[in-house]
Amino acid sequence: xxxxxxxxxxxxxxxxxxxxxxxxxxxxxxxxxxxxxxxxxxxxxxxxxxxxxxxxxxxxxxxxxxxxxxxxxxxxxxxxxxxxxxxxxxxxxxxxxxxxxxxxxxxxxxxxxxxxxxxxxxxxxxxxxxxxxxxxx
Amino acid sequence: xxxxxxxxxxxxxxxxxxxxxxxxxxxxxxxxxxxxxxxxxxxxxxxxxxxxxxxxxxxxxxxxxxxxxxxxxxxxxxxxxxxxxxxxxxxxxxxxxxxxxxxxxxxxxxxxxxxxxxxxxxxxxxxxxxxxxxxxx
DNA sequence: TTACTAATTTGTAACGGTTACAAATTAATA
DNA sequence: TATTAATTTGTAACCGTTACAAATTAGTAA
Numbered sequence: 001x002x003x004x005x006x007x008x009x010x011x012x013x014x015x016x017x018x019x020x021x022x023x024x025x026x027x028x029x030x031x032x033x034x035x036x037x038x039x040x041x042x043x044x045x046x047x048x049x050x051x052x053x054x055x056x057x058x059x060x061x062x063x064x065x066x067x068x069x070x071x072x073x074x075x076x077x078x079x080x081x082x083x084x085x086x087x088x089x090x091x092x093x094x095x096x097x098x099x100x101x102x103x104x105x106x107x108x109x110x111x112x113x114x115x116x117x118x119x120x121x122x123x124x125x126x127x128x129x130x131x132x133x134x135x136x137x
Numbered sequence: 138x139x140x141x142x143x144x145x146x147x148x149x150x151x152x153x154x155x156x157x158x159x160x161x162x163x164x165x166x167x168x169x170x171x172x173x174x175x176x177x178x179x180x181x182x183x184x185x186x187x188x189x190x191x192x193x194x195x196x197x198x199x200x201x202x203x204x205x206x207x208x209x210x211x212x213x214x215x216x217x218x219x220x221x222x223x224x225x226x227x228x229x230x231x232x233x234x235x236x237x238x239x240x241x242x243x244x245x246x247x248x249x250x251x252x253x254x255x256x257x258x259x260x261x262x263x264x265x266x267x268x269x270x271x272x273x274x
Numbered sequence: 275t276t277a278c279t280a281a282t283t284t285g286t287a288a289c290g291g292t293t294a295c296a297a298a299t300t301a302a303t304a
Numbered sequence: 305t306a307t308t309a310a311t312t313t314g315t316a317a318c319c320g321t322t323a324c325a326a327a328t329t330a331g332t333a334a
Binding site for chain 1: 206208209210211214226228229235237239241249250251252253254255256257258259260261262263264265266269
């Protein structure tokens, strides 16, 4: 059981209710949500919640390294809890994003053609397991 | 010398002046431009050009496989001429996008954890060669 | 507690990339 | 040349996001 209040403090972020709840959500639901999805999900629990707070908080968390921002979709940013390095698979049909645990040793080097690599994002796209079954039936 | 008129016909796209010029630009300048950049660049040559035409044309080309749409930046889509598979490096400082010719054999397989992979995008981020030199000086 | 200050949250308006849509223009055909 | 279809254009709207100021909350000192 993670103490999110402590986790925020460790990252130099004063733990308000909104911040704790947003962090908790990102940690518990691995759905790579957009800012709006987080907002919708927490509206019931925090009726006064503002969308701006969600955007600001997600931005802060990302800057502090607690979350990672993904650019898998063309138009909207998605967030996930920063854990082990992994790659993403997006289904063209259902739109779901899957985490692929496989890592690539060949990307471990931190220098390529003279450039210093700080991040790498691998995004696969295609038809997911579920949609393949549906199409085959 | 590529005959862009013929190339369009081969992809089932009637070759209008606008379409030819846009394709020509994407082929000649490997700058991974946004729709707006293409628009700005062609405004002199085609004074009546509309931004909507650029957007529509880029979309059509992408659907037909002539171009590839990149989601390296968070907010805007960038396009490039569809050639050999390669990966992209985006510099945090100058924002430029570099093509890295290195390919990864480990991503050649078309099936991963049950999902059918149709596309893969590898985006590296960090400090580019040029900016490293500037920072070191 | 109370008064005061700083931090946080909120709501509205605005911004920027993109798209919808109808009118205007151009090309194609008879 | 007249008619029809395709393409382009311009405007307005959409949507994700951000700027900003007001309102609220939390923290501190008397």
